[in-house]
Amino acid sequence: MQKLNRKTIQGIESYPEKVLQFGEGNFLRAFVDWQIDVMNKANLFNGSIVVVQPRGYEKVERLNAQDGLYTLYLQGMKDGKPVKEHTLIQSINRGINLYSDYEKYLELAQNSELRFVFSNTTEAGIAYQETDRLEDRPQKSFPGKLTAFLYHRFQAFNRDNSKGLIIIPCELIEKNGEKLKEIILQYAAAWNLGAEFVQWINDANTFCNSLVDRIVPGFPVDTITEMTEELGYQDDFVVASEQFYNFVIEGPQWIKEEFPTHLAGLDTMFVDDLTPYRTRKVRILNGAHTAMTPVSYLYGLETVAEAVEHPVIGSFIKELIFDEIIPTLDLPAEELASFANDVLDRFRNPYIKHFLMSISLNSISKYTTRDLPSLLEYMNRKKELPGKLVFSLAALIAFYKGKRGAEDINLSDDEDILELFKAQWGTFDGSIESLREIVCAVLGYEKNWGMDLNSVQGLADAVTNYLHEIETKGMKQAARAVLKEKTAR
Incomplete structure (x- = not known):
């Protein structure tokens, strides 16, 4: 040759x-x-x-x-x-x-x-x-x-x-x-x-x-x-x-x-x-990656392509982007929609095997930079919490329990983050009150979030309720339920 x-x-x-x-x-x-x-x-x-x-x-x-x-x-x-x-x-x-x-x-x-x-x-x-x-x-x-x-x-x-x-x-x-x-x-x-x-x-x-x-x-x-x-x-x-x-x-x-x-x-x-374009990329592409990861993985999926092609998780990701992230951005709607559709096509690329665990590294700080701004801006504009962004935060807390059923999750994050979750989940006794204590401790960790998220009206309650659904009914049922919320509103 x-x-x-x-x-x-x-x-x-x-x-x-x-x-x-x-x-x-x-x-x-x-x-x-x-x-x-x-x-x-x-x-x-x-x-x-x-x-x-x-x-x-x-x-x-x-x-x-x-x-x-x-x-x-x-x-x-x-x-x-x-x-x-x-x-x-x-x-x-x-x-x-x-x-x-x-x-x-x-x-x-x-x-x-x-x-x-x-x-x-x-x-x-x-x-x-x-x-x-x-x-x-x-x-x-x-x-x-x-x-x-x-x-x-x-x-x-x-x-x-x-x-x-x-x-x-x-x-x-x-x-x-x-x-x-x-x-x-x-x-x-x-x-x-x-x-x-x-x-x-x-x-x-x-x-x-x-x-x-x-x-x-x-x-x-x-x-x-x-x-x-x-x-x-x-x-x-x-x-x-x-x-x-x-x-x-x-x-x-x-x-x-x-x-x-x-x-x-x-x-x-x-x-x-280029600030609006950087924001577009970080919020839509990177934000969707970070938000989908704990939901998809706890659902039982392994790759980004599997997630976006899945009838339930695929709908979750699409609604998260179009209903909750795009409304917080200031570029023309058609331009944002075109970019978002390109992102979904990229997620389903059959030639690239992108494992969810490979993008789970430092997910807590990633949520802070990629998803929290969308959550707060959505509240600012709509005067209500964005359900799927909040649900993904609850899923993230569940993910950092370190278990998918009987299987251990190999968590990778800063030592203080891992210690925080280990200590909090170590006190869990199965009750919703115990879950609320975990949620309030996590949301109150200002070193990561840059603020006390317990001050965001209704957030602690909403995260606790979603986390309770995930813990008691499992991710499959909890994810289906959050999709139905859109129709119920």
């Missing part, structure tokens, strides 16, 4: 190097690099990517052995049907080993056609490293590496403002572009790079905040043999992802002229404020 490279595959286009990318991992290759490939194939971007590895160098060397080529499998729901397709991504031109070829990195800074920087160095990657120095080859931190690169470019082009870059980090932290810029300016001060460089950073470069959304399981270990047979070549960098993707970039509209995703029909938006 031939190895994938530009000698074994004919007709591979070459493009000018317009993008510096920090990160060689699955996500960027299935997200940003794929979008650039789509634009190149539509003759809209005419640019390639140079990749550097934030830590180490071995993957970049292996990627170079394939001349930057790799195959992307898109697997998931498309137009309401499960679709599996693949495409050869040709947008990466080369990788640079910063430990052996640092001079090539500095030469790239002198490339007048370079225009963009993308990164995905994990949430911990955008951080200041005190020990970094300008003369290091390379610096340890990603922002340190980028600062050195920008300073070399600043010098090479004699402070020319037209040679600034558009910098779009994709790390999953809020205000990622602003945070990266802050740290670069911190290095500029620590390294005494001068006021003119600081002014060039501010005036010539555009730092964008971004929000990325695509599930990328990565290298398809389970199916790589059949994929290799199908492809007819050996590809060590095959990556699998879902069909869905969404890229929201907070930045000036003129960037679209240079990064014309809209002309390629890509779901990439340039907005003045």
